[in-house]
Amino acid sequence: MLAHALHDLAAWTTWFRVAPIPVQARTAEEIALLAQAEDLRGDVDAHQLSEPVDADPLMALKLLAAVAQAQRRAPGEGRGAPETVTAALVMMGIGPFFRSFAELPTVEQQLAGHPEALAGLQRVVDRAHRAANFAIGFAVHRMDEDAAVVRLAALLHDFAEMLLYCHAPTLALEIERRQRADPTLRSAAVQQELLNIELPALQQALMRAWALPELLVRIADDKQARHPQVRSVELAIRLARHTQAGWDNAALPDDIADVAQLLNLSVPAAEALVRDIDS
16 A cells, blocks of 8 residues: 655556556456356357456456557567457457456455545446446447447546555545545646646556557547547546536536537537436
């Protein structure tokens, strides 16, 4: 556990690059059951296995990082890092997957003595799922051929915050406490003050350190917000944040107007769409 902030982005990147990525306990349980089925019948396929992996942003990140690192160590095969969970499973293979992830550390074990941090992490995970639903809804409406990657980018968008809860729970909770006390406090400001970095910069550094697919890295980069795919993820994240406690947030009219512009819809049609996606 990290009790104090590291001094700069390079130090944070180095630390998290090798820190274990825990997964949710239900993910570990579902994968263990599928491993038993594979041992008994040998009929587990990538689509079956993708369900529990895709349902857990930390497990999805763990798999993508492992496969991308393996690909970087074997550049002669001429294949880039897979851009979706299913593609990563196909590339790794079912047997190697179960051997690689036979013993999965869980967030419940990691945060056994930090129930508030575990609850905070669950809030971020829940928000990530809602953002992923918004993002794929926008991508499908735009007939984006990379809709699955857009969804994955939204699901993983806040993975650095998730990892902070797992490995530096005191710091993560202090950030949350300050922002709850002052809703006008910008995330970048409080992160810089308490961590000496901004979490989006750490995410981009880790994605590149792990050699994650370039398309995923680009879509997850908020600095490229003019691109429709990046804009889809950005608006999905905003909506998930602003509606986490209900649909009466003062920022929602601006969010809906921006969705309408992105999707070339009227404002009432855009509001109906986002509410339908979230229903």
